[in-house]
Amino acid sequence: MTGAEEPRLSARGLVKRYGHVTALDGADFDLRAGEVLAVIGDNGAGKSTLIKALTGAVTPDAGHIVLDGRPVRFRNPLDARRAGIETVYQELALAPALDIPTNMFLGRELRRKGVLGTVFRMLDKPRMRAEAARNMAELQIGLRSLTSPVEDLSGGQRQGVAVARAAAWARHVVIMDEPTAALGVRESAQVLALIGRVRDRGLPVVLISHNMPHVFEIADRIHVQRLGRRVALVDRDTYSMPEVVAIMTGALRVEDSTAVVVDEAAAEAAGVADR
Amino acid sequence: MTSSIKMAPPAPPPPMAARTIWRRALSVSTIGPLAALVLACVYFSLQTDRFLTGPNFSLILQQVMVVGTLAVGQTLVILTAGIDLSNGAIMAFGSIVMTRFAVDGGVHPLLAIAAGIAVCGLFGAANGLLVTRVKLPPFIVTLGMLNIAYALTHVYSDEKTVSKLPPMLTALGRTFDLGGTRVTYGTVVALVLFGVFAFVLGQTAWGRRVYATGNNPEATRLTGVPTRRVLLAVYTVAGLVYGVAALLLVARTGVGDPKAGQTENLESITAVVLGGTSLFGGRGAVLGTLVGALIVGVFRNGLQLTGVAPIYQILITGVLVILAVAVDRISRGRNR
Numbered sequence: 001m002t003g004a005e006e007p008r009l010s011a012r013g014l015v016k017r018y019g020h021v022t023a024l025d026g027a028d029f030d031l032r033a034g035e036v037l038a039v040i041g042d043n044g045a046g047k048s049t050l051i052k053a054l055t056g057a058v059t060p061d062a063g064h065i066v067l068d069g070r071p072v073r074f075r076n077p078l079d080a081r082r083a084g085i086e087t088v089y090q091e092l093a094l095a096p097a098l099d100i101p102t103n104m105f106l107g108r109e110l111r112r113k114g115v116l117g118t119v120f121r122m123l124d125k126p127r128m129r130a131e132a133a134r135n136m137a138e139l140q141i142g143l144r145s146l147t148s149p150v151e152d153l154s155g156g157q158r159q160g161v162a163v164a165r166a167a168a169w170a171r172h173v174v175i176m177d178e179p180t181a182a183l184g185v186r187e188s189a190q191v192l193a194l195i196g197r198v199r200d201r202g203l204p205v206v207l208i209s210h211n212m213p214h215v216f217e218i219a220d221r222i223h224v225q226r227l228g229r230r231v232a233l234v235d236r237d238t239y240s241m242p243e244v245v246a247i248m249t250g251a252l253r254v255e256d257s258t259a260v261v262v263d264e265a266a267a268e269a270a271g272v273a274d275r
Numbered sequence: 276m277t278s279s280i281k282m283a284p285p286a287p288p289p290p291m292a293a294r295t296i297w298r299r300a301l302s303v304s305t306i307g308p309l310a311a312l313v314l315a316c317v318y319f320s321l322q323t324d325r326f327l328t329g330p331n332f333s334l335i336l337q338q339v340m341v342v343g344t345l346a347v348g349q350t351l352v353i354l355t356a357g358i359d360l361s362n363g364a365i366m367a368f369g370s371i372v373m374t375r376f377a378v379d380g381g382v383h384p385l386l387a388i389a390a391g392i393a394v395c396g397l398f399g400a401a402n403g404l405l406v407t408r409v410k411l412p413p414f415i416v417t418l419g420m421l422n423i424a425y426a427l428t429h430v431y432s433d434e435k436t437v438s439k440l441p442p443m444l445t446a447l448g449r450t451f452d453l454g455g456t457r458v459t460y461g462t463v464v465a466l467v468l469f470g471v472f473a474f475v476l477g478q479t480a481w482g483r484r485v486y487a488t489g490n491n492p493e494a495t496r497l498t499g500v501p502t503r504r505v506l507l508a509v510y511t512v513a514g515l516v517y518g519v520a521a522l523l524l525v526a527r528t529g530v531g532d533p534k535a536g537q538t539e540n541l542e543s544i545t546a547v548v549l550g551g552t553s554l555f556g557g558r559g560a561v562l563g564t565l566v567g568a569l570i571v572g573v574f575r576n577g578l579q580l581t582g583v584a585p586i587y588q589i590l591i592t593g594v595l596v597i598l599a600v601a602v603d604r605i606s607r608g609r610n611r
Contacts, residue, residue: 078499093494095487097557102483107499109480121479 006069008033008204009054009085009173014063016049023049024060025228031173036195036205038215040248041225048177050225051208055087055175056080067172084171088162090178096151100143101125101132103150104165135168136160139197156187160194167198174198175206180214192218212241224248246270305563307602308551311595312570319577326580329456336458339546339572340465341366341527343565344520345539346546347472348399348513350564353547354476355489355509356556357413361402362517363539364424367532369395369521371428374437374531377444384443392518398424399514403507421540428533437531447526461523468519472561485509490557545592546571548599555603570595 011029015022023046031037041047052058054065056074065072067083074080077087094103110124110131111117117124132146141160143153150158159179166174176195180188188211195218199205209215215222216236224232224247232247232254239247243259246252251266252259261267320327345362352359373391376382382390398420405416447461476482487495488502496502524535550567552559571592578588 077497081499087497089494089497093491093497095490095494095557097490098483098487102487106483106487106495109483111480120474121481122474123478123480123483125478 007031007066009065009067009206011050011054011065012063014050014053014060014065016046016053016058016060022228024053024063026063027225027228028230029054029223030233031204031206032221033204034199034202035220036199036207036218037221037223038207038209038219039223039225040209040212040215040244042248045225045248046228047208047225051087051175051177051206054080054206055085081169085173085175086166086170088159088166088174088176088179090181094150094158094162097149099149100136100146100161101128103161104128104132104135104168108169131168132164135164138201139164139167139194141194154187155183156190159183159187159191163191163194163198167201167203170203172203173206174203175208177208178210179207180209180211188214212245215244216241226250240272242270243272246272305551305560305566308549308563308566308570308599311549312566312573315570315573315577319573319581322577323580326577329454331576331580333456333458333462335569335572335576336462337527338576339568340459340462341520341524342539342542342546342571343568344465344468344523345517346543346550346564346568347468347561348516348520349543349547350550350552350559350561351472351476351485351509351513351516352413353489353544353552353554354485354556354559355506356492356554357406357489357506357509358544358554359402359417359510359513360414360540361398361417361420361424362513362520362543363536364421364428365395365398365514365517365536366521366524366539367534367536368398368424368428368431369518370525370535371432371437371531371533373444373521373525374440375431377441378437378439378531384441388444388522391521392515395518395521396511396515399517400507400511402514403510406510407503407506425537432531432533434533436533438529440525440529440531444522445526445529447523448529459526461526464519465523466565468516469561469565476561481505481508486557488557542571545596548596548603551599551603553603554600558603567599 007030009029009031011027014024014027014029016024025046027046027050029050039047039051049058053060056077056079059075067085072083074083095106105128110128112122112124116122129146136143139160141157141164143157150161153161163176163179180191183191192214195205195207207215207219219236222234222236222244223230224234224244226248234244234254239259243252246267247254247259249266251261251263251270252272253262325331345366348362349359369391372394373387376387376390377384380387402416402420405411406413447464448459450457450459476485484495484500484505487500488505492502525531528535546568547564548554548567549570550559550563550565552563574591575588578591579585
């Protein structure tokens with residue numbers, strides 16, 4: 001892939017201030033087609049504000065966002081959703097007492113054809129069940145029953161439902177906010193594999209994560225956020241994990257695609273000083 | 276000591292599966308209440324010949340239909356994890372509006388009925404606005420509304436019972452013959468109302484959204500469902516249902532009684548809870564509420580027929596309510 005390729009979702013010079021605190025200080029963002037882009041950064045680096053700006057949860061004070069070549073301005077999360085950006089939230093954002101088809105179609109229910117649907121507003125449960133089954137099967141999420149309440153599923157399966165829902169509705173981008181934070185080792189691996197399958201179906205994925213091994217396992221590129229800006233956008237294979245962490249903490253700086261030691265002591269502590 | 280480092284016996288397979296099935300059976304919440312209702316019916320029909328007769332069942336239905344109708348609205352509210360303490364008082368006010376409009380205001384009875392139902396709808400909407408816009412807890416909002424409606428009822432009625440009603444207002448109190456048993460039209464109206472809401476809650480998108488809003492409001496909002504509008508609609512529709520209850524009350528008693536509706540709020544909550552709907556929201560069914568209302572009615576009637584003092588009926592209702600909530604709590608298990 002070449003850098004000249006037009007990004008699916010990009011942002012330039014995003015600024016967001018909360019009183020005296022500058023959460024975003026001219027942040028840029030670029031997501032290519034067919035990639036998993038990890039967004040990493042220390043607490044307070046502006047990572048979550050950046051994601052909120054991209055998903056309509058906050059409105060930036062300055063800067064602009066471009067989705068598939070068109071400038072967009074989201075006033076709320078529903079705007080972003082309508083534009084084809086789906087978000088999987090860290091908290092398992094499902095209604096636990098309801099079944100998978102209901103959760104998958106919540107807010108976008110299918111109605112029966114004809115009078116039953118138009119006059120009596122009757123749900124088309126068989127079709128929703130079939131569609132849900134198809135979505136789950138496409139992502140190879142195996143479940144015994146679609147009709148049991150979501151709360152009877154394991155944490156990983158539940159996150160699988162949330163991811164499948166996002167993948168089913170997203171036309172442009174899926175954003176996942178710490179999707180493995182609440183999961184165990186085996187379940188995390190399942191969700192990571194799932195993220196890969198979503199990408200392989202052609203949907204670019206933005207993955208926000210604190211977990212470096214997860215990032216290095218699944219991401220194609222890594223966006224490093226620091227002090228409200230993007231300080232690096234690197235291919236996964238160009239830098240090692242300690243180096244990326246050093247960039248994140250400010251011990252290394254990327255200048256013209258080479259890492260420069262900024263803080264020698266810190267770089268040494270991180271084991272990347274000899275670079 | 277060597278015995279202390281012996282291999283531990285193989286752990287028994289986790290009883291998860293059995294517990295899940297048990298939990299599921301309990302959470303298909305209408306089955307338990309239905310079994311309780313059938314058992315109660317069997318017990319009372321063994322105790323007395325007068326229980327299992329058409330006229331007696333017609334009587335039970337008549338006795339529970341006003342509370343049952345209130346409980347339909349109460350079910351909607353409780354499914355959203357709310358509670359409505361004001362429904363009895365709203366119904367009383369609606370019944371006074373209907374009867375005074377028709378008797379003292381000279382308004383056409385049908386218009387008077389419509390006005391009474393509309394006033395109840397407005398009370399419901401006021402509850403809904405306070406819950407969604409001012410973000411007050413439903414308990415407090417409806418407690419306040421209970422007092423407001425109660426006071427307005429007494430002010431507007433001047434503490435007087437409204438009588439000499441035009442026949443149209445009491446038409447639902449008339450009966451028709453069903454296999455040798457007299458059944459009131461009001462009973463039919465109430466049962467139809469249960470059917471309508473069973474369909475709406477179970478088979479329409481709005482119904483699913485009511486459950487989802489009660490179950491996980493934040494997740495539901497994030498999927499794009501306008502949860503505040505759902506809540507406002509729930510309280511408003513509940514108010515309109517209380518208006519229908521007011522009409523049934525007037526038809527049953529034949530008067531507009533300002534002292535009516537003072538215990539029905541708690542009785543409707545009792546019916547909802549006995550019917551297996553969770554006070555924590557998002558779980559339950561309106562047909563369960565029908566079963567719950569019938570359980571109260573059957574116990575009251577059966578104990579009466581077997582000569583048990585009325586105070587024990589109340590005692591037993593109390594025990595049943597606590598039992599029902601305990602079962603709900605246990606059936607939710609450690610999942611939460």
